Amino acid sequence: MGTTIWELDFYSRPIFDENKKKLWEVLICETPLDMTRSPESLFKFSKFTNNKSVNSIWLREALEEAIAKAAYAPDRIRFFRRAMNNMILKACEEADIPAIPSRRTYALNQWIAHRMDRFYPTQAGYDEESAKATSIKYPPLNAVPLPDAVRGDRTDKWAFVSLEAEAFTEMTDWEIGFSEVFPLEMIGITPEMKIPWLIIFSPRATPLAAWMSGLELAFLQFEKGQFPRLRLETGSSDSWILADIKDDKTLAEANGFENAKEKVNNIHFLAIQSSPDSEAFAGFWLLKEDL
Template sequence: MGNIWELDFYSRPILDENQKKVWEVLICESPSDVRAKTDSLFRYAQYCPSTQVNSVWLRTALQEAIDKAGEAPIKVRFFRRQMNNMITKACQDAGIPALPSRRTLFLSQWIKQRMEEVYPQEPGYQGKTNPSVRLERPLPQRLPDALEGKQWAFVTLEASDFADMPEWEIGFGEAFPLELAQLSPETRIPGILIFSPRALPIAGWMSGLEMAYLRYETKPENRLILETGATESWVVANIRTPQLLKEAEGFEQTKQNANGVHFIGVQSDPAAQSFEGFWLLQEVNV
């Protein structure tokens, strides 16, 4: 299996000599191993004049990145929905699938680092951030009947427990280096386990999504929501009993204490020693 890349193509808080916004493409490898060292991951950055912002320029930059990396990725993730057409066209022309995704954790951290350390050093720096345009999100969808778990539970693990994750028996899933979240080994990481005789189909369906994060919402009603792709969301469970309400609030608080890190596991039953699916997730603002 090849690498997955994360890509951003957008204007930066820098003006050129004609007082036009400077654009930039950032491409980085999407880390999938909890033990990976982020300083060894592939990165590519190049500024783009505002007069050349189009899919042709981006396609050329993408090919330069492929040449530099020595191989093409199996897919490209991007989070800016307003850039969908241009990014998708450039990737298609390069023969690479492009997927809207909020699972761009390394890219988000890299952009933050460049906002703080790189752009302020550039001539024409404007001294303020350049946020992405916020677009409407559709209402959460109900899970397909065949994919609803028969049982589920809130659980927690320590960050140190994930050191052995590459050795776990997992059918479908994805992780990321916990060093991205800067957690101490004893930090409690919350999650949910979903149990079902149809665990494999559930995990297979989830693997076809761009898994983003879980969140607990109290309006319009108390429920657990799975965010996927760029805008999609799914109702995983309705929270109705006082005990579950307490556990859901605890999940959300523990997630915040763990810098947004949490997980979803899918198993055939509570006694199973393997996972049909397991995803390490992090809620970040992109």
């Protein structure tokens, strides 16, 4: 078995017990690391508890139960919920599994949305008003410049492009250095849909891709306003200034990129190549902005 990653959430759900207290639930699902992987084949685990058992001990025991069910332990665990940071980190540490704050929990987000829509409303004790208050809205982050070692110079170029989803069936034949993707069907993408890209061309393609591979890449976002720029969101709360937008042509392309994202459930790619003539990718990531 290659690298395996799990995504974890532990939080209260819009379901009340007989004591009028919210039930808590741990959700664990496998991160799909292959574009051809069937979403139905992903490992999933869920378990409810009452509010009196909300602690790292219960969570560690639930995690160990999930490991026993899967018959393997993941190499690491991703989680997005900042409010549960300390408890999740402690439980995972006690289970001897590295845990990483990350917004790259796409499979988990899809599963939570499905349960909010289809599963929780069917359960005894479900409260619709409580469900409306469970959405997570974090304040915008202040973006910072890229580290000097990977910051672009005048030799770097970049381009906004798009490609039909069907073309990615040939991705296994591409020469790619650092990458992470997931099944497009998991997000409801059909073969004819056009996926927007940002391609960075840089003589420092490999070190730039290596640096990005060490981050939990979440999504690209065009920030409009007085000083328009393209941001790279990583981890659970990090934001980087990938490029400042200074001319009308690039501004129009950046707006087009954001519009194209909206048409395909905010799916997009970030690619890195040494030059436009290169047939290899130093880096290639499939990203999704969750609103």
